Amino acid sequence: MKDEFEFIKRITPAKKNQRSVLVGIGDDAAVYEAEQGFEQVVCVDTMVEGIHFRKDTLLPAHIGYKALAINISDLAAMGAEPLYYLVSIAIPSHWTEDEIDDIYRGMSQLAETYKMDLLGGDTVSTDDKLVISVTAIGHVEKGRALLRSRAKPGDVVFVTGDVGHSAAGLQLLLEFGVHGQFTSNEKILVRKHQRPLPQIEAGRCFTLSQSRIALNDISDGLASEAHEIAEASAVTLIIEADKIPTGTELDGYSREKQLEYALFGGEDFQLIGTVQHKEWQRLKDTCENQGVMLTAIGYVQEGEADVVLMDNGKKRRVDKKGYNHFKK
Numbered sequence: 001m002k003d004e005f006e007f008i009k010r011i012t013p014a015k016k017n018q019r020s021v022l023v024g025i026g027d028d029a030a031v032y033e034a035e036q037g038f039e040q041v042v043c044v045d046t047m048v049e050g051i052h053f054r055k056d057t058l059l060p061a062h063i064g065y066k067a068l069a070i071n072i073s074d075l076a077a078m079g080a081e082p083l084y085y086l087v088s089i090a091i092p093s094h095w096t097e098d099e100i101d102d103i104y105r106g107m108s109q110l111a112e113t114y115k116m117d118l119l120g121g122d123t124v125s126t127d128d129k130l131v132i133s134v135t136a137i138g139h140v141e142k143g144r145a146l147l148r149s150r151a152k153p154g155d156v157v158f159v160t161g162d163v164g165h166s167a168a169g170l171q172l173l174l175e176f177g178v179h180g181q182f183t184s185n186e187k188i189l190v191r192k193h194q195r196p197l198p199q200i201e202a203g204r205c206f207t208l209s210q211s212r213i214a215l216n217d218i219s220d221g222l223a224s225e226a227h228e229i230a231e232a233s234a235v236t237l238i239i240e241a242d243k244i245p246t247g248t249e250l251d252g253y254s255r256e257k258q259l260e261y262a263l264f265g266g267e268d269f270q271l272i273g274t275v276q277h278k279e280w281q282r283l284k285d286t287c288e289n290q291g292v293m294l295t296a297i298g299y300v301q302e303g304e305a306d307v308v309l310m311d312n313g314k315k316r317r318v319d320k321k322g323y324n325h326f327k328k
Contacts, residue, residue: 010104041075044071045134050129057177059102069196069269075203076198080145080207081139082114083139085137089122095130146215148229151237152212153235153301157238159295185252196268212275223319225322227306241312246258
C-alpha cells in the first residue's frame with residue numbers, strides 16, 4: 001500500500017444508499033440517525049488469512065464478499081434489515097493494491113444488494129497475515145428481534161434452503177484449487193462456498209410473521225447451531241436425518257458424507273429455527289409465497305440442553321462441533 005489516503009479515496013462510495021447517513025467517510029467518525037420504532041442491531045466478525053481463508057480457495061473479491069456476508073447472516077438471524085458496515089484491515093506487504101481493491105469490490109457488490117453504506121473503518125500495515133474485520137449495523141422493529149432462547153417443547157425445528165453445499169465446495173477447492181476445472185454441478189457447490197447468500201429475506205419474513213421463533217444462522221454447521229438454540233432455550237432438539245435438505249447437488253456423495261457436510265461443515269449461512277407447531281404451516285406458506293423455502297427437520301422436547309439425531313430409527317447424541325478456528 002503506497003498511499004493510504006489515496007486508497008481511502010478509492011474505496012469511498014460515490015453515493016449514499018441510506019438517507020439516515022448524516023456523516024460518512026471523511027471525518028473522525030460517522031453519524032447516522034436512528035429510525036423511531038426500531039432497535040439497532042450490531043455484529044462484528046474477523047477473518048484471518050490462513051485460518052478463515054486462503055488464496056488457493058478464494059479470490060480477493062470472494063474474501064471481501066464473505067467478510068461482509070458473515071455479518072449480514074448474523075443480522076438475518078436476528079430478523080434485522082442491514083444498513084451500514086465498517087471495515088478494519090491489516091495489510092501485509094505480500095498483498096498488492098489491486099488485490100486489496102478487489103477485496104473491497106467484493107464487499108461493495110454484496111453491500112449494494114442490500115443497499116448498505118460503508119461508513120468507515122481503519123487501514124493499517126502488518127508484517128504477518130492479512131486480517132479483515134467487518135462490523136455490520138442493522139435495525140429491527142422494537143421488541144421483534146429473533147433470539148435463540150425462544151424454543152419450547154412441541155415446536156417444529158426447521159431450516160431455510162439446503163445445507164452442506166459450502167463444505168462440499170470447500171473440499172473441491174482444497175483438492176483442485178481456485179482455478180480448477182469443475183463440472184457444472186461442482187461449480188454450484190464451489191460458488192456456494194465462495195459467494196454464499198445471507199438469508200435476509202427469510203429473517204424478515206420470520207420477524208414480520210409475529211410468531212414465536214427461535215433462530216440462529218448456520219455458520220459453523222447445523223449441529224453446532226442447533227446446540228446453541230438448545231442451550232439458550234434449555235431444551236432438547238431432535239433432528240431427523242432423513243429430513244435434512246442437502247439438495248440434488250450432493251446426490252453423488254454417500255449419505256454419510258452428506259450428513260457430515262450438513263451437520264459439521266458450516267458456512268452455508270442458511271438459518272435454523274423453531275416455531276410453534278400450530279404456526280408452522282402458516283409460516284411455511286407465508287415465507288414460500290415470498291420465495292423463501294422452509295423444511296421441517298425435527299422437533300423440540302423437554303430435557304437437558306442437547307441435540308439428538310434420529311437416524312434409521314435410532315437416536316444418537318450429536319456433538320457440538322463444527323468449524324473451530326482454534327482447534328488444531
